[in-house]
Amino acid sequence: xxxxxxxxxxxxxxxxxxxxxxxxxxxxxxxxxxxxxxxxxxxxxxxxxxxxxxxxxxxxxxxxxxxxxxxxxxxxxxxxxxxxxxxxxxxxxxxxxxxxxxxxxxxxxxxxxxxxxxxxxxxxxxxxxxxxxxxxxxxxxxxxxxxxxxxxxxxxxxxxxxxxxxxxxxxxxxxxxxxxxxxxxxxxxxxxxxxxxxxxxxxxxxxxxxxxxxxxxxxxxxxxxxxxxxxxxxxxxxxxxxxxxxxxxxxxxxxxxxxxxxxxxxxxxxxxxxxxxxxxxxxxxxxxxxxxxxxxxxxxxxxxxxxxxxxxxxxxxxxxxxxxxxxxxxxxxxxxxxxxxxxxxxxxxxxxxxxxxxxxxxxxxxxxxxxxxxxxxxxxxxxxxxxxxxxxxxxxxx
Ligand code: AMP
Numbered sequence: 001x002x003x004x005x006x007x008x009x010x011x012x013x014x015x016x017x018x019x020x021x022x023x024x025x026x027x028x029x030x031x032x033x034x035x036x037x038x039x040x041x042x043x044x045x046x047x048x049x050x051x052x053x054x055x056x057x058x059x060x061x062x063x064x065x066x067x068x069x070x071x072x073x074x075x076x077x078x079x080x081x082x083x084x085x086x087x088x089x090x091x092x093x094x095x096x097x098x099x100x101x102x103x104x105x106x107x108x109x110x111x112x113x114x115x116x117x118x119x120x121x122x123x124x125x126x127x128x129x130x131x132x133x134x135x136x137x138x139x140x141x142x143x144x145x146x147x148x149x150x151x152x153x154x155x156x157x158x159x160x161x162x163x164x165x166x167x168x169x170x171x172x173x174x175x176x177x178x179x180x181x182x183x184x185x186x187x188x189x190x191x192x193x194x195x196x197x198x199x200x201x202x203x204x205x206x207x208x209x210x211x212x213x214x215x216x217x218x219x220x221x222x223x224x225x226x227x228x229x230x231x232x233x234x235x236x237x238x239x240x241x242x243x244x245x246x247x248x249x250x251x252x253x254x255x256x257x258x259x260x261x262x263x264x265x266x267x268x269x270x271x272x273x274x275x276x277x278x279x280x281x282x283x284x285x286x287x288x289x290x291x292x293x294x295x296x297x298x299x300x301x302x303x304x305x306x307x308x309x310x311x312x313x314x315x316x317x318x319x320x321x322x323x324x325x326x327x328x329x330x331x332x333x334x335x336x337x338x339x340x341x342x343x344x345x346x347x348x349x350x351x352x353x354x355x356x357x358x359x360x361x362x363x364x365x366x367x368x369x370x371x372x373x374x375x376x377x378x379x380x381x382x383x384x385x386x387x388x389x390x391x392x393x394x395x396x397x398x
């Protein structure tokens with residue numbers, strides 16, 4: 001699979017699919033977090049340094065019916081100018097006549113940003129004719145949008161057909177793919193996967209797939225209580241997906257059959273309300289009283305999980321151990337984060353943190369630079385670890 005380093009862009013127009021789906025302030029429409037933009041700057045810089053030009057395309061938000069000002073990418077033009085320090089032109093219609101004139105006239109060292117691709121329904125439908133039109137904007141197609149790599153959209157996958165030889169991964173994509181592949185195909189053992197978050201239903205497929213590659217799977221967060229119920233526990237008012245209880249029993253059996261240690265939390269911090277002001281206490285997970293709900297893993301679980309993490313050489317973490325957004329229930333997630341950092345620092349473990357909420361937790365504790373890698377992709381990373389080939393990656397590989 002080619003990456004951007006396999007090409008020289010001198011005299012070429014690179015057509016780059018980026019993820020500029022940045023959060024905007026509802027009132028002022030100012031960018032509130034530009035991490036997705038800064039992530040892709042090295043890709044843009046390499047192309048410009050080679051002597052090429054960049055036609056940049058992205059989606060922003062979820063427009064329903066055609067153009068809507070609050071989803072216009074014109075809101076990011078000035079910021080892109082200040083980040084890159086080069087002229088940035090803007091095309092108000094990504095496949096309009098004017099846009100093609102602008103991309104044809106683009107000079108080396110310049111950027112043209114196309115208006116939101118999702119102003120056309122054809123983008124999400126993966127429409128071939130729409131992809132063919134977009135393809136006319138560039139000589140070499142670069143995909144650097146990991147956040148949408150699990151979608152077979154026109155600009156993320158279908159378009160690659162029109163660049164049979166001239167297509168590659170940008171730096172963001174190349175890094176995400178290399179790190180995910182390292183875990184999927186070259187994990188050093190012992191390998192622990194830590195899976196948390198609210199719902200079992202979101203994580204069933206990933207757990208199923210991890211049963212084939214991990215030595216231990218730690219289950220934490222709200223999803224643990226569905227397992228507890230399956231084991232005959234009384235879980236009080238804790239989160240539970242009743243229609244998934246049978247499935248959790250099957251997972252426990254499958255893990256035993258494969259010799260995988262499926263490690264559940266023995267205890268919880270329970271609360272009498274879903275609130276940071278609630279009364280709290282530690283409780284055995286098999287005996288949570290009615291009127292109380294588990295909102296964090298308890299001290300025994302922290303210790304059990306910590307031991308396994310510290311003995312591991314590969315660590316994959318997706319999903320928090322509790323309601324870490326509230327200070328009363330952040331201890332479990334913080335303890336796990338500390339153990340991951342310690343294993344990375346002291347034992348040279350390879351640690352990959354992925355999925356929106358675990359990345360947010362790591363950022364909250366200020367540990368982004370103390371783990372091996374924090375993925376930028378939520379859904380895309382999950383699907384990778386569910387064992388699916390991502391359309392955005394497959395399109396470059398083929
Ligand atoms: P997910 O998006 O599925 O990874 O879930 C993340 C969310 O799960 C976070 O917002 C947490 O607050 C929430 N969560 C974690 N543990 C619990 C719990 N025990 N009860 C309720 N919500 C939880």
